[in-house]
Amino acid sequence: xxxxxxxxxxxxxxxxxxxxxxFGAEATEETSLAILCSxxxxxxxxxxxxxxxxxxxxxxxxxxxxxxRPGTRDQMVLATKGRFPMGAAPKGLPRVCLTPDL
Numbered sequence: 478x479x480x481x482x483x484x485x486x487x488x489x490x491x492x493x494x495x496x497x498x499x500f501g502a503e504a505t506e507e508t509s510l511a512i513l514c515s516x517x518x519x520x521x522x523x524x525x526x527x528x529x530x531x532x533x534x535x536x537x538x539x540x541x542x543x544x545x546r547p548g549t550r551d552q553m554v555l556a557t558k559g560r561f562p563m564g565a566a567p568k569g570l571p572r573v574c575l576t577p578d579l
Contacts, residue, residue: 478520490523497526501534525556
């Protein structure tokens, strides 16, 4: 596995990130955990997720996987993002509208 620096952050990440959009949807938890194990065994340390991936289940699977492996979190770089609403805004608060040109 080859590695590079993530922008100016100083974080060293594998050149191949593991996208987890299918975790908890097309890929069962068992399959998702096996994918994570194989990726790390191959030298990967850069995992991409988001709260909307499988309605948050992807992040939950990754969290459970890390919880079962003390010390692994310190070796990983997790990338996430927020764009689409995950539910209704709390009562009485305005819903924030994000547009592509912001």
